[in-house]
Amino acid sequence: MHGNTWPVVGTGQASVMASNWLLFLAVGACVGVIVVVLILFALVRWRRRPGDAEPPQFANNYQLEVAWTVIPLLIVGGLFVATYRAEARIDAVADQPAAIVAVNAYRWGWTFSYRGGPTVGGASNGPASLGVKQQMAELVLPLGETTRIELSSTDVVHGFWIPDFLFKRDAIPGQTTVFDVSPTKLGTFEGRCSSFCGLQHESMLFRVRVVTPSAFAAWEKSQT
């Protein structure tokens, strides 16, 4: 099972998110480097030496002040447009998904109900220290197809998080929220609860298994 390391970016939505990450990181790094260089340059260049005269007492430069207000404004404006577009693509929900799964979170496990198909679920093993031995819930998804997730919770607020898909959504009691996942990589990935929900929060794990569409159909049949 892949997890707890650098994420593999396993869905179409995740690719959009990864580019959004890189854009923000690149812009942030550029601004950061410029500011650090300015600070360090000032410290070295104008370090006080014995006998120094009083430095020039200037305290304003309106052109400069307008410039360092307007330029950052343009930068964050650009970042906003980029992130708005990215989010619209990630949050978009297909009309005709290949599968629809109602995901229900509870203390401390998961139920996956496939519309017109099986309902599977379970609680996890958790770390060895807890000694809880139960079957871990498994979410099976078809490769290259879109699956709609309808997420809710029966008790407290949980978080449905698949780090390799760069995505999480809160599972809130009394509320159902909907999103799509479109896996682009075969494999088994770790999923977990992200929102603190009590004593076994860290062991509220599940497994995501991405299989070919034909294998998915066969699996659905075998479960019903």
Add this chain to the structure above:
Amino acid sequence: MGEIADLSAVPVLAMPAAAERHDFLSWLTTTDHKRIGILYLLTSLAYFGVSGILSLLIRTQLARPNSTFFNAHQYAQLFTLHGTAMIFLFVAPFAFGLANFLSPLQIGAADMAFPRLNATSYWLYLFGGLVIFLGAATSEGAAASGWTAYPPLSEIRVSTGLGQDLWIVGVFLVSVATIVTSINFVTTVFIFRAPGMTMWRIPIFTWEMIATSLLVFMAFPSLAATLLLLFVDRHMGGHAFDPAYGGSPVLWDHLFWFFGHPEVYVMILPYFGVVSEIVPVFSRKPIFGYTGLVLAAFAIAGLSMGVWAHHMFTTGVVNNPFFAFVSLLIAVPTGVKFFNWVATMWSGSISLETPMLFTIGFLLNFLIGGITGVMLASPPIDYQAHDSYFVVAHFHYVLGGGSLFAIFAALFFWWPKMFGVKLDEGLGRWCFGLLFVGFNLTFLPMHFMGVMGMPRRVFTYDAGGPLPMLNLIATCGSYVMFVGVSLFVVNAIISARARIPVGNDPWSANSLEWWTSSPPPEYNFESLPPIRSERPVYDARVARS
């Protein structure tokens, strides 16, 4: 310039003081803003010490995978108390303590507007904090649902213990104390300024505290109301947050973060003020862009009232783009402040004494926290980073690398004014070095842990992959920080024993608190210099020479 010198020593109207008492009872009953300020500062440092020990225990538990040093319930109490104490009992109250001590001096006043109310808010704060910690002595332990206390987790059917109730009552008392003290503060600055101290000559620290106090007015009532709602839910049959009866857990998110995000700026604006006081003194220049700094503070305060739902990007039930846009905008006034500080240093005469070292540390650390803050304003980044160690890294860079470093800068800078003795420079440099290295060792790896999928608030994690090594590095860093903080305590004790007196103005500083003696007399000023700019003490120094 000679004429101006003749105008100095304008007498100040002050009540003739009785002989100052220094016994225990006089501290217990004091209404002197300087003593209340010092009580605030020492109390907040004590809570910082306790909360810091809790964080060492947290890091000790996480040093190795599958650790059984603590169990899940003990660990949940640790991180709940650590977060609650750092936020409600240390970073914000320290700022109000500093303002209590400093601002009346900076504006040439004899005391705060409502001295008794001032004492009241201190005692509410002290006992509010003790009530929160009292939970640890109850049979089911202290509150264990995090400092954010999200219902239904914090509701009575899940969190059955008395600790959660004591948490509600304690935080409520602290929030009332904070509201009261900010009313007192704004009144003081608006009506108690000395002749000549116009609004546009107020030192930046005091300006930042005005913006902070206005934020408290708007945000803290929401916290107090939310806490009452939770208490009613728990004990009086309320269902505000219970979906089974038409309530909603999302309501808590809205009300809590309507307070919670302005609170972030309550914990950073005062320290922008500290930095704005220290950089000019150690660069021997006036603050660059005074007006811009003041306007930026109010821009940040105003915008921060409209960003609360960026804590809710992953709920799927808020208008993400709106809150993303406003959150991104905050980067602009924050950038203005940064550039102003750099421009203040530009072609100055910079000396790197301990207060300035900590200020440089603030700039470098806060820069990283600011950049990750811009990243977290993007909802698609939150989809991965929310509730992960990336967020833990981010807010520690803001509050630990930012506020905490400014707090140490403030301590080293104003210690001579408060106690009449200077802290040791050599020990101060070591303190800074250890804290800077330790801080970055602790929190830089957490960015990577978060991206790799480590959620916050887990009491343990599995072996395998890079997480164990990253966690071990973070734990080592936290121990280095502990040594650094301990050196400060040693420094305070040594300097108190050495009793090397300092003059009124050991740093050749600018604002009025450096005009009076160190420590100042009970009535604050024997005389005031003429106030013709935001640097009256500098002006008087120039006039004299």
